[in-house]
Amino acid sequence: MDDLLREFLTETNESLDVVDVELVKFEQDPNNASILDNIFRLVHTIKGTCGFLGLPRLEAIAHAAETLMGKFRDGVPVTPEAVSLVLSSIDRIKEILADLESSNGEEPAGDDGDLISELERLSLSADTGDAFEVEMDEEAIIVQTLERPLRPGEVSLDELERAFREAEVEIDIPVAEEEQSDDQDDLDKEPEIAVLAKPAMANEQDEAKKNISSRGDQKSGNGQGVSNQSIRVAVETLEHLMTMVSELVLTRNQLLEIVRRHEDSEFKVPLQRLSNVTAELQEGVMKTRMQPIGNAWQKLPRIVRDLSQELNKPINLEMVGADTELDRQVLELIKDPLTHMIRNSADHGLESPEDRVAAGKPEKGTITLSAYHEGGHILIEVKDNGRGLNLDGIKRKALANGLATEAEIEKMSDHQVQKFIFAAGFSTAEKVTSVSGRGVGMDVVRNNVEMIGGSIDVRSVVGKGTSFIIKIPLTLAIVSTLIVEASGDRFAIPQLSVMELVRVQSNSEHRIERIKDRPVLRLRNKLLPLVHISQLLGMSAEGELDEDSGFIVVMQVGSQTFGVVVDAVFHTEEIVVKPMSSMLRNLTMFSGNTILGDGAVIMIIDPNGVAAAMASHASSSMAAAVEAAEEEAVGTNSDTDMPISLLLFRAGSQEPKAVPLSLVTRLEEFEVSKIERSNGRDLVQYRGSLMPLVYVNEHARHKEEGTQPMLVFSDLGRSMGLVVDEIVDIVEDRMSIEVSSQTPGVLGSAIIKSKATEIMDLGHYLPLAFDDWFVRKEVSRSTLSKNLLFVDDSAFFRNMLTPVLKAAGYKVSVCDSASAAFELLEKGASFGAIVTDIEMPDVNGFEFCAALRNDPRFARLPIIALSAVVTPASIEQGRQAGFDDYVAKFDRAGLIASLKDVMTGELEVAA
Amino acid sequence: MTNLTTVKDHNDNQQGGGDYIQFVTVVIGGQLFGIPISQVHDVFVPEKVTRVPLAPPEVEGVLNLRGRIVTAINMRRRLHLEPLSGDQGMMAVGIEYKSESYGLVIDAVGEVLNLPVKEMESNPSNLDARWAEISGGVHRLDGQLMVVLDVDRLLTSLIEPKAA
Incomplete structure (x- = not known):
């Protein structure tokens, strides 16, 4: 896209926002000529520029809208209908602009005939008398106040004036526009004619002059005044500047720290100056980022x-x-x-x-x-x-x-x-x-x-x-934090969530009390739940802490108020938040880290993470009441709450789409020329064999030239390429499907990176690539007992793994809880194996398995545990519960292999 | 913070032929490892490492290296070796990966070796799986073997753990 067009897009978008606001104002105050002039001018500018850049669609709409607004200016009554219409043309213009931007300067094809004819219809009906006369009274009063009171007999004069104005609008304005160069001569001549039309005409004339001169002003303004006072700067430039200043602030803090240790340093005075300059610079840069x-x-x-x-x-x-x-x-x-x-x-x-x-x-x-x-x-x-x-x-x-x-x-x-x-x-x-x-x-x-x-x-x-x-x-880059210490490490807590600090000592008024080992504090007339930060961060066990002295940082997050016990409180410090490396970003307890004045790195506590941990703490204590092991209860978070890696991409439409990254075998780019067509479908040669390409929907196509990105899914030696427009990002996010979908190929929509995103269903696409994708395996494995029971409380995993299991040739029955599974088994359903989730509410996977093992009918049935938590301890627990195997969620290959193992094993035993 | 070598800049011209790769050799638990020099940003002595609670065990902590926050990875722990005893000095190899800074904490840094690509052999099949995961191959040197560290695989394995 060339610079001119980009500039046009930015400017026009800004203008349109103003037009939006002004139109609404105008609707409420239809007699305010200056608002109307402003709108008129903006739309006119857009029209002019579009014509210049060769954007006929935009120009046509802008022109029709301008014409209608021209009528308003001539005193046609302003109806909500008309304003709505103008607003919807503005919307249409915005749409076209958005397309224009995304398509790199190609004006999208489309027909605006409906809108334009509607605009024209209103313009025309405005010309016919009936609507006009009502308005005329008001109009006349405005004109007349400038002159003299209107006498009853002068109706004919009104008629005359109106006739004149109508003629004027149709002819004079275009003339004035075209002949701006030889402006004044023409205009000066006109009053001769206007004499007939009496002073009202002169009035009109003045306005025309004003228009021209204001237009002229604006032109010269664009050339000199405005552009000299402000320049457009790319946001990245400012961001970069901000980062550099942040670094400078950090370095300054470090220097100050050093000088503080040396009493009579000669650096003191220059450093003081540096400090002031830095502070001013910081303020200045911050100001550039500030917007009303x-x-x-x-x-x-x-x-x-x-x-x-x-x-x-x-x-x-x-x-x-x-x-x-x-x-x-x-x-x-x-x-x-x-x-x-x-x-x-x-x-x-x-x-x-x-x-x-x-x-x-x-x-x-x-x-x-x-x-x-x-x-x-x-x-x-x-x-x-x-x-x-x-x-x-x-x-x-x-x-x-x-x-x-x-x-x-x-x-x-x-x-x-x-x-x-x-x-x-x-x-x-x-x-x-x-x-x-x-x-x-x-x-x-x-x-x-x-x-x-x-x-x-x-x-x-x-x-x-x-x-x-x-x-x-005010800003996210720099936050004020409270520096605290726990178990010998320092942490920063954002001030915003800190309500107050309470000093506790065992003999003072504020002391920590316990309700079944849970520390609480009586604060005024409330009972505050407490947690020691060392315990929260897993740095020490409960017993080792001296919880009876220290400080309580009372924090509020949303409606939740709680106290965090720390060993010591130092001071407050303005810190520059730096994002954590991607290796540590999944730690919800921290929102980032930063470098302190003394050069050490400090972790910044995320109050939201602490609040969430407090909540799960509460649930774990409830679980303790039902004698469940505590660790287990902590793991009871439902699966959908667990962040997983998702691949975001666009295909077929602008809306972002996502698939779990673990399902994607690899990302590839092919030269478009490599895409071949055979037997009515697109194929590419990939690793010595032909890989069929599938499209997300019938609207999606591969590119015309350059390279074509695609997601490759492989399973048992077969590969399929899903053609995408663009790979956007890989994010770690919770994926909870909020709105399920009826569209084939889409599991539903979830909020990812705060945008509604379609979650794709691979199960739909695999058979598109190979009609026999499922059938083939079913045949090859027909000797296996293929009935499988899959138990998982999370709809997402059910949706994701069921197709995977099916694709591997199993007939899958699905239950959403252990009790449903019991029911099904009681009814006499027979299965070759059971795959069950561990983390489930009510009856968890361990209990489910143990219960099955106690039943002689199922004592030898292969049962595979499926869990997000794979630790030696949990595997051991699984073995004790009687699982045949313990597989990590997302380890599809592992699951299939394990199933194959246990089921063939079972067959051998049976045989 | 002591900065021993900054090797980033002069690797391009010497690696020109493509037949040779330069390795920075490091010692971890008595074993010689080689890291392609093109991936090494600098070598430094990690000081004032802030530990990160709840982080994966391989993460030693975070530290400040000339104004950048570096995530230090304890290679001994990654390779399932015993931790370094007592107060033996630690060294770290700085690596830039996807515009983030990581430091691989190792026992000692050796020399820079220029080795022909074709002499590299693939991993022996009986190599410990946890090692094989991050090893790109083996070079036979005089008297000892050098395991080539595949930095990308090492970091990816830590950033995207398999079991989500």
Whole structure:
């Protein structure tokens, strides 16, 4: 894509955002000529540039929209219908621009005839008199106020003026545009004619002049003024600068540390200077990354307007503090949560107009969005004056979802009850609307906010309204942390989540008490659960710790408050967060690491990780009550919660798709010229044999030239190439399929890297490559007893491994729990082998296996354990429980081999 | 932090023919290993290593090397050898892998050897599986054998453990 086009895309996108906002304003204030002028000018610029760059589709739409807006400018009444239409043309333009960007400058093919004819229809109907006359009164008043009061007899004059203006618009403006070069002469002549039309004409004329001159201004402005004051800088350049400054800050800190140790150092003065300069530099660079939060709000007026129409609720959006600045990285991350919250407020925060009037409130609901700084943080508040949160509804729902018991709820303050709305899967909307209420509500918002180290709170008064307050750090790059020590190591805890510090001593007022070995602290009138950080990080066992003295760091994460016991607390330090190496990134307890002033590396504690560990701690103590081994209980995390490596790619469409990396044999790139066609399908020669290519769907094609990336899946000597457009990334993420799919080839959608991603079902594609992929093996193994029972509580693994097992030639029956499996076996179903998951709720794999072994019918049935946790200890436990083999999840080859072993073994025994 | 050798820059010209590969030799538990010089960023003495709780056992910790955070990998532990006794000095070989810095903690660094590619032999079939996993082959030298460390495989095996 050439620079010109790129520049055009950036600029146009910015302009369109402005147009969006301005149009909404204009709809509310149709008489404001300056807003209209602004919109008109922007659309006109877009049209002009498109024509210049040879983008006929864009130009046509922009032209039609401009014409319609031209009518507005001439005083045609502004109807919501017309504004909606202009807005949808803006949307269409945006779509085309997005395509343009992704396709490297090719304007996508498509037909905008529908939109354009609609725009033209409105423009035309505006020309016909009826709509016009209503508006005319208003229009006339505006004109006349500039002159003299309108006398009753002057209707004919109005007619005359109108006739004139119509003529003027159709002819004069284009003329003025075309002949800008010899401008003034022409214009000066015109007043002669205008005399007939009386002063109103002169007025019109003035406007035309203004237009021309303002257009001229803008031209010269583009050339000199604006471009001299600001330049566009690539974001990477700023990011790089930021990294370098971070390094500088670290080095400065180290130098300061050294000088602190030498009292009379001659370095002291220059270092002081260096320190000041560094601080200023840091501030300056930070400033370049700062953007007004208004940038994240830009789309909101439009969204609210659309919502207001969709929901039939008049809504007023007030925005306060749009110029409050914050780091652009943070800004990007809060955009979506904010939009979500605004939608929520509009949908269930505000009542319907009838209800509002009945409650004695103004019909029009108000949503106020405000932002302000407070001590290194930025507070964003989304407030509505609607009905407030329905406490009883929340209580009911919390009970139904098992979030709390009735007795607990009874004791809770209203505020605590309100906070339930941040719990996962919690939505009190009684009916599901297209806008919200699908259960992916505030918990997603909370997660997003907490991911950037922020917190969210809610205040609500029934009948008065609800307000959500988000507190986020100004920047992610530098955080203020508390340095603590435990078991001789230092750790940094982000200040944001630290509520207070409590010193504990066995003889003081604050002392640690225990309830069945679990340490707790009485803090004011609350009981605070405690955990020693050394224990949390597995650095020492419970007994060894001197838990009766030390410090308690009281932390709050979301609605969870807990105390972390540390041995010592040092000081607070502003640190530059550095990401951990990929080898350590799966440690949820740490969010990163950094270099301290003394040159040592320190790990930064992730409060979210600690909170999660506290929660699982709680569940493990419950498990202890049912006499399950503790380690086992820790492993009870459901499989879907375990991060796995996923390969993200694009194929056939823009939406990201993913497959578990472990299923992919290799990634290959082939010259497109190597792709051959034979017997109606695409093939490539791969490792001495022909590999069929399959496409994700019938729309997907291979590229025309260059190299074609593909994912190669191999199984028992056969390979298949899945043609993809682009390999995007490999990520470690939890994969919980949120929305299952009916589309063949897609298991469902999951949130990966905070984007909805389709999880592909390989089982669908394997037979596409070789029709007999499954059949072949079935035949070759028909001598084996092929019936297999597969028990796993996780839908994902069931979905993933079942096709794998089927592909290996087994007939698979699937159960989602041990009890279901018992039932099936009781019914007399007979299987050649059982493959079972270990980590399952209720009856785990060990217990399941042990129970089967006690039954003489199944004492010799091959049973294979399948587990994410493969340690010598667990393997030993598996052996004791009576498993024939113990295989790691994702080790497909291992599983198949093991199955083959145990089943042939069994056959031999039988024979 | 002592920086003994910075070898990154001068490897290109000497490796030109393609028939020879230069190896930095290191000793781990008495065994001589060779790391292709093109992959070695520097050699340093690890100091002030911060241990990382909950990390895989092979991870010695993290340390600061000239402003970069380096993840130190204890090669003895990776190769299932006894830990180094007492306060014998440790050495580390710095490696850049996918723009991240790793340090392989070894017992000692030897010399740089220029060895012909065709003399490298594949792993003996009875090699300990845990060794074979990260060994790219064996060179027969005078009086001893040198195992070629496959750095990519070593790091991949640690970054993407098989059982997720």
